Amino acid sequence: MARFGGNGGGSWNMPDGKPYREPMFNLPTPILFLGGLMVAIHVVREFLLSQKQDFDILLTFAFIPVRFNDAVATGFSFPGGVFGDIWTFVSYAFLHGSWMHLILNLVWMAAFATVVLRRIGTSRFAAFFVVTAAAGALVHFFFHSDSMSPLVGVSAVLSGAMSASARFAFSGYGSWATALQSTHRQPCLTLEQLRHNRQAVSFLAVWLALNLIFGLLSIGGGGASIAWEAHLGGFAAGLFLFPYFDSFSQGPRKPKEPKKKKADHSHIRVIK
Template identity: 60%
Template structure:
């Protein structure tokens, strides 16, 4: 009788092997990608010109909303729209090339961050990096009528955040992005001393500057490198506060002292 090698395993007869998922991605990333693709499909195939215009005015980030024009023209959403567009612009895109490129990058870098910090913390990360990108864009383009759209600010923040742990703990190159890296993230000082991390961030900054100056997306919209930079800085700075592997453990509370016991009346000394 032939012996099976030690540690080998054979599937019993009649049992079918488990099916691997087509996309091994977190559900939150797939939901975000589905929403962005659905919005782009609606813009391209179902909405009229007036409806597309309303969508842009309501949910893209328009610096003109915060200038003198806001006193003359009533933008959809009013004051609440002035707030929510700091985030909702990330779900809109300037064309199919724009949305597909961003979805691909989101599947890479957002997946890494979600697996590291979880869905709830990633939602916070998404809001902060999107808002930071819009804020930097607003400061530089105050009063501009050109709408800001796209999730690139969040992706820039995710790339910056991933550099703080992907090259830490003896991980070689990008192998730290595979699975869940449980090493604490690098401090800013440690980041500066890590040549792999600094090279990764430096390449991103140079490419972002070059593409921001000379590249044009589908639909004629220039790349908003300022928003990318805002998201990048925010992601780099806030990540340790959302990372469960980097936050210092809470100090245990000191035990409560029992109140002093009162001496029974019959033991009181009468002077």
């Protein structure tokens, strides 16, 4: 058992007598790795690549709607070909428009992606990341199919994580912060239960309102506009598809019925 120390600082000691120190970054390793990767990519783009090279990175990995519009993109070949058409639905999430854009997303990722990852595990979160990123790009394309502006940022995934967390983090009591830091093992709320959960509904309403305000005002780092459509796509994917990623919401599998053995009639002689 640990015991509280008497050094007057509110700290406490481990069984070996050494003072316990709260880790500086109390985040899952996959979240730290993901955030570190995004920071490293932005450092390379910002300080090591020329403007032309960075433009090539955007052409190769950002989601550019006109890439999929043959009527507009005639005469120009995007890097990556058919495979690029596929990976840009996800790879754009690793790029950011400015340091402010990146830092804000890292803060939101630490808050919301963390709670979802702890709930569903690393491999399922990777699948969740891909699906919500692709959903964000798809909805963005629906509204801007002839746009040449690159879509970048992990906001669609984070929007999906926010809506997904509302389905399991607010089934108890306490503040939003408490709910997001707690351990949740009960099945997630159904859509009908979610509709009657005031805490969850108000949480989602605040997100929708903020997204609408920033989208209409087009406030963004580096002069970029907010891709609210991509946010909405990720939000919808996280809200409606999360139970398919969540093992706590999937009932126990029924055991397979044993195969019926065929009757052995080898001892019967057929008289002709």
